[in-house]
Amino acid sequence: MDPDQELRGFEGVCRLFPLPEVVLFPHCVLPLHIFEPRYRQMTEDALAGDRLIAMVKLKDGADWNVEEDPPIESVACLGKIFDHRRLADGRYNLLLVGMKRVRLLHELPKDELFRRARAELLDDEYPDDPVDSLRDELVDQFRKLCAREGRVEPEIARLLDKPIPLGVLVDLLGHYLGLPGAVKQAFLNETHVEERVKSLIDILQVHLSNADDPRDGSDSGFPPPFSLN
Template sequence: MALERLHHALFCGTCTMADDGDLRSFRNPCRLFPLPGLVFFPHAILPLHIFEPRYRQMTEDALAEGDRLITMVLPRADVPETLEGAPALEEIACLGRVFQHQRLPDGRFNLLLLGLKRVRLTREIPTEKLYRLAEAETLEDVELGPPEGDHRRNDLHNLFREVVTRTGVNDPKLVALLETSLPLGPLTDLIAYTLGLTVEIKQRLLAETRVLHRADALLEILGRILAQHPRATQAPIFPPPFSSN
């Protein structure tokens, strides 16, 4: 329910956490949270359980310094580790803000992280902290067409609704959220985050700042998923009805 209320507030005008003005507190460097197997997106919400000492320290610093910012980034499996033994990281990451947190008695944390903005990591910074730091620049969505993305919003709604229905993971609350008056950019980000795609595909979608290109890529992906999950046909009736002969 907490996630549902937060998303409702974000996209019904009662919360401005995702507004550009909310990043006035953003100062380099970024606190990095490399997490294998996860690509985070703006406008999405990520529950995190923080237990490692380095990320406990990172969370303490984010809360104590008041900006509450943490950058989620995907480690690269195709690049050798650094000389210090740390995994190489993707260049494009997602800056998020701790929206809710629970400090546990033993020093662990439960967090809700709200995705705010794409960032490009430009230079990792040596630090005595337990966690990694990097300088970054924020990236803006590039609108290449009509604000509503012409037919794309309706097509994405319809295809996504059909995909979640056919694949058996239908979440009425999520479908209802995606059918609100979301701009095309946030809509593509939430669909990309929700779909069970490979991290390689999700990372490419995160790195794509051109909104219409993201939408077109997702329309193609959704079409392929539907082709792999044809609509179920009606099961034959058994026993069959008596013949009229």
């Protein structure tokens, strides 16, 4: 999907699907099981319209079991339903593909069960200088991680050699790795591609260095064990 083409009719208002520890990146796919009445309504509304839903992470410490509308992050990912199945009892299984980052400007009064917000689209920002060396370093560090883990999904291996924009590549790799929600949110917040790439390179380097250092017997929980699947 071409995000610019798909979002040509976007009018600046998005449906919100807040979840704890869930962060969607542009160009990535998120499977969703919809069962709560408010999100069934949200899905029905989306399917009858532009099929857009903004995935947004609950702020750390927010309790969605207690608060009706717990606080959410200010940057979300606007996704589009590209496949769905409605189950007999009214639940839905969805595949949502990320389109673009959005900054949530303010929430709107609730006319439905689900939340909505006015939002602005955010584009990737590239430096004036070429980014070839950054791409090479990112790919090199990621391949070292794959070699250490002893496996990598074939589609990810092929992705490393494709001439896709660097912003897309770093988002796909960030999605693929089992990073904590707070780290993923920091990546989502960052529109400067150079900074996103440098941050992911740093994480990969620290993780590889810790794994190779026999003196490091601590279990700090970060960098986390990566999930290459």
